[in-house]
Amino acid sequence: MAIKEWPELKAKYPFGDKYKIKEVKSHKTAIGRVDLEKLKNLPVDHNHLSWHGRNMFFLSFYCRGMNLADIAKLKMNNVQNGKITYRRSKNSKQFSIRINEQILSIIDLYQNVNNGPEDYIFPIIRNDSMKTTLLQLRDFRNVTNHALKRWAKKLSIDSSLSFNTARHCWATIGKEMNIPIAMLSEGLGHSDIRTTQIYLDAFQDDAIDDANDLITQNQAI
Numbered sequence: 001m002a003i004k005e006w007p008e009l010k011a012k013y014p015f016g017d018k019y020k021i022k023e024v025k026s027h028k029t030a031i032g033r034v035d036l037e038k039l040k041n042l043p044v045d046h047n048h049l050s051w052h053g054r055n056m057f058f059l060s061f062y063c064r065g066m067n068l069a070d071i072a073k074l075k076m077n078n079v080q081n082g083k084i085t086y087r088r089s090k091n092s093k094q095f096s097i098r099i100n101e102q103i104l105s106i107i108d109l110y111q112n113v114n115n116g117p118e119d120y121i122f123p124i125i126r127n128d129s130m131k132t133t134l135l136q137l138r139d140f141r142n143v144t145n146h147a148l149k150r151w152a153k154k155l156s157i158d159s160s161l162s163f164n165t166a167r168h169c170w171a172t173i174g175k176e177m178n179i180p181i182a183m184l185s186e187g188l189g190h191s192d193i194r195t196t197q198i199y200l201d202a203f204q205d206d207a208i209d210d211a212n213d214l215i216t217q218n219q220a221i
Contacts, residue, residue, distance in 0.1 A: 043156075064188060067088075076117050
């Protein structure tokens with residue numbers, strides 16, 4: 001994870017690109033609109049890190065599945081002219097996302113007259129040294145994922161809920177709305193449409209099972 005999110009570490013990684021882990025179908029991690037709404041409306045203490053985690057979870061969903069490292073590294077100068085513009089850490093690809101009402105509602109929570117253009121939007125990274133930043137991101141991810149699982153249990157949502165669920169939700173809901181997979185792939189920043197298909201295959205299996213139930217239920221054979 002760290003190697004992909006921080007290319008600067010690649011030169012220090014002893015194996016370079018020689019060894020790669022084979023991709024397999026992802027487990028079902030997306031949740032539906034109803035569960036997203038329940039999570040959004042759950043009262044959370046604003047003084048706790050998990051509150052920021054939930055805000056960033058929904059910003060990820062609203063911003064085409066932006067990953068946690070990229071959200072944490074957003075600065076005030078990334079928000080200009082009605083758009084969020086940034087380079088994705090994994091592949092340096094530039095993204096430009098139009099700020100809609102949902103995105104603005106989160107950014108507004110962090111707007112401060114004392115913030116300069118180089119200030120981070122979210123209070124996660126407090127030291128720019130590589131090692132310290134990685135530790136801060138790791139610790140924050142752990143806090144957020146533990147909170148999401150705790151909230152999922154409370155709300156009777158799939159217990160596999162994690163920060164990455166927001167990305168899966170965006171792709172899955174998009175597919176349910178018949179948005180072309182090629183467009184979803186571009187939105188997610190995948191270099192290969194097959195990677196996007198891995199995200200979606202597990203949910204397609206569920207849809208097929210549902211269709212089978214409709215076809216076979218109440219049939220006297």
